[in-house]
Amino acid sequence: MQRIGVFVCHCGSNIAATVDVKKVVELVRYEPGVVFADDYMYMCSEAGQEKIIEAIKENKLTGLVICSCSPRMHEKTFRACAEKAGLNPYMVEIANIREQCSWIHKDREEATEKAVILARAAIAKVNLNTPLQEGESPVIKRALVIGGGIAGIQTALDIADAGYPVDIVEREPSIGGRMSQFDKTFPTLDCASCILTPKMVEVNQHPNITLYTYSEVEGVSGYVGNFEVQIKKKARSVDMAACTGCGECQAKCPLGKMGKIPSEFDRGLKNRPAIYMPFAQAVPAVPVIDRENCTYFKTGKCGVCAKICPSKAINYEQEDEIVTEKYGAIVVATGFDIINLDKYGEYAYNESPDVITSIELERLMNAAGPTGGHLERMSDHKQPKDIVFIQCVGSRCDDEKGKPYCSKVCCMYTAKHAMLIKDHWPDTNVTVFYIDVRTPGKNFDEFYRRAVEQYHVNYIKGQVGKVIPQPDGSLMVQGVDLLDNKQIMKKTDMVVLAAAIEPNKGVRKIATMLTASIDNNDFLTEAHAKLRPVESPTAGIFLSGMAQGPKDIPETVSQAGAAAVKVVGLLAKDKLKTNPCTAKCDPMFCNGCSTCANVCPYGAITYEDQLVRGPGVNETRRVAIVNIALCQGCGACTTACPSGAMDLQGFSNRQITTEVDAICQ
Amino acid sequence: MKYSYYPGCTLKNKAQDLDRYARLSAAALGFELEEIPEWQCCGGVYPLGTDEIATKLSSVRALNHAKEQGQDLITLCTACHHVLKRVNDDMKNNEDISTRANNYMQLDEPYKGETSVKHFLEVLRDEIGFDELKSKVVKPLEGKKIGAYYGCLVLRPGKILEFDDPENPKIMEDFIRALGGEPVIYPYRNECCGAYTSLKDGGISQERTKLIFDSSSGFGADMLITACPLCMYNLNKSEADSKVPVYYFTELLAEALGVKEGE
């Protein structure tokens, strides 16, 4: 018989305001097995834990029930506390009377009654708990970073500097990501490539970093400390070792002059050859052949690049290659893109070349961009004298077209764009239509105010209804000034749309492979929104950058560093404790039918011939064996098992049944 | 192919051309418009109120008739198209309206939005196909720069009508191309002409139609086509200097198919 102690937490007034904790203590005191019951203001506090330890020692407790917040919050805390007092940590059960009781019910009597029932269920379960021992599994001391933008780069550098090998997998031919497309960065206006390029070079030269560019993650298996990942290195058609990056090939590619392939890097504002480096500072400085467009791959004729390459690096025969590597931790830094604007026909983005997105404007203002940094209209290559910015295109929407969240960076980059334009071409009129200007961040509001006060950028509160291309090539912007209560018809030369940010399209596939959860907007979810912001709920998976939610560069770099620290903390361990709540087979009932192995997602079940001895049985037969290093404790096998031989420790059939009984009294 | 056809009030009267040329063209293209017997007026306006039931019943009758015939329901007038499609959507997706309307109707089998409502243009695009139409053209409208005037009722709300992209439609432009004309794309093609208020309040329509003609003429249109008798009336009444002739799209269709003078 267990000797159970029940501890009811007030959680300040979080629980006590709705649940009569004293009454709970009185009512559970006489439950079977309970020898001690008490309440306290904050059970999770130092003093609260001391109280528990004392009670365990004084009353020789063998099991604990803590009636408190969600086990997802403090189960670990109380298990550690039990362990301190010499009790097996798996003899602790939590009755969730905060999130699932006091916070959602208003009626005190009702909530108290429910709290008692939840406590009873936990007590009933502890009565059947058995001490469980955590296993151990080794940690592979190597990390994988998916995505080579500023987030991935920073995470990889920090891990590598701590002394652990890191691999970066980047889908594009070069690392650098979105930031490499930008011109200047807010709020200090330093040049994006000036601060990014050195980091890219450092990544390339770091002895602890291996780069897989033009590569994608194809498959992931394993678990924290022990992932096995397949990486597909797409055929570059260029021998990386031989290529010197001289650029002859892309200069001579006949398709370069024909201007048929829009450059992805320049967002279609410029064309590129079929063999290309996305931009001059690409890392690695090795071009790729875009096989879908290359004449040689389409018709078998051409071969100019192979002929002129001085180092004979072109290899048309190269094939995709799959590399398999093992990692202890994986960081997802897949970044973002902006939404497709096809559904926003009212802004004439598809009709007029002079309606552009902010990223296109970055390229247009970038000295290395398609116009050499000269701001011009794509229709007639004239410098615009009047520019209108439209904010929140697809952000903060509650319809089918847009995104419900604030994209967070648009207010600041628009202020940046406005100031840079005014700086270079002071006689340009700049107007910004905004709903709200959101500038939380160090020196951010000052930055925005500078745009208004020093540069006289015209900020109009109100949204634009329609952008109307005019026969003379200008654009008429029909919007509203909500503060003046006037409809505005404004003639302009160029319109820049702050399109909503969305997670990179590939993230869904990657999240599925990693069993990392994503939210309704496809952003990766954190293990805890406040307390574990750079970890995925799936152990061993970490989050860095925009993949987790909209954020600017300073925030991304901080998060990237935080993710790196978490990874290093994991890799620094030689062994990890494994979840002891694993499946266990009772050979007495097992007939080796293989049903369990078929449903096990981890391949943790094997079979062996065993001598089974029991009442009326004495034979050697095939029975299931669970590999506890692989078993993750999902319990699929226990439900599938036709003979009831398979059970899950910590969530056994008897334990759950007794919980059902306790609730249905 | 046979379709149930809902002409609507105006096509029997002021907009007989829209109707007549559509029938001639349909015959030339090999499909038949079978007019619903004893159809009732749709009311010309979709009643937005969620509690408006009686005003939707005439549409439900037409829709149910098409269902009984096992045919799709075709309209030409954009207002009828708008009303019928939206009522049909209510009958399909709004349980409350559907139940109450069916309670009134006392049909043998309740109507649940089974009929598919199509605008004549949609039939051309989705059933006949513009390529096929192009091959049947005998008198292509060569050299004609034609602006399509959609108006509002045929496009919006896009998620219910599902006619075309409500902000950047192209069905009428594709139609013009199929007839051999040159479509002129101008931004006011989906802006309202103010027609609903023109009976009591002509001022707005004058202002709106001027914007429409200025924009279309500015981009080089020699003529406009429309599917809406209400827009036709309004555009015709415009006093804009930039005014160009306006035709029903079916008239150009009949002309291109060489059946305009037939009868």
Next chain:
Amino acid sequence: MSVNENGEFRPLIVAFCCNWCSYAGADLAGSSRLSYPADVKIIRVPCSGRVNPMFILRAFERGADGVIICGCHPGDCHYSTGNYYARRRMTLLFSMLDYIGVENGRTRVEWCSAAEGAKFSKTMNEFCEKIASLGKNVRLGDLRCKD
């Protein structure tokens, strides 16, 4: 099942929630203060695939008026496939239960992610309303437990 002092029927509802998505969704409903009736009592399981039909039968046997199983959305299962097994298994079980008189409305499988606190609360409210409209469950009860 219980009847409160006003003679009002208070259903007894057991919810099995997987640890990774729906239990977290229930927590989120709590921290967002999105209420649902206290009639719902949640039992935490590692995965919806852990829910043995035995548990559901036991609940009805002991007087539950409704049982709901919540798991991760298809494709999002923490263990990859557990919810698919749960879905298939429960389809069969529920049709069997319906056959013996435990109406389909009393049993339900619902997907709820860790981010869907609002959905969790909405689902529970709907389910409670449904059970309240169906009234007390009279089938499967273990008569030995009754007075």
Next chain:
Amino acid sequence: MTKQEIEKNVELIKEISGCDPYKCMRCGKCSGSCPSFNEMDIKPHQFASYIINGNVEELVSSKSLWKCLSCFACIERCPRNVEPGKLIDAARQLVERERGGDHLQAEDIPELLNEDVPQQLLVSAYRRYRR
């Protein structure tokens, strides 16, 4: 209107329109789209706040009711699914359903007619302006 009447009318407008005015974030895209903006005294982006704040009396006596063209531009473009066009239509219903609320009298029709007026203009005017 008494306080009760106002509350009743607010509820009625919400019910008839099927819209939730609380979803409005005051972005003004409706007013930036409205072809009749300059004709209106209460502007489309204000409809929601008039209802939220219970200023129903002003709203129902506003000329905006009769100036809306029912072009659905605000409904199409509203990023929050508030759909101001439906709100103003519901306010118009409220007026027309009152005794004597008709905005168009049958005896006025002959004067408004000309030989080109299409039938649907009359039909729709009847439906829009009369109970």
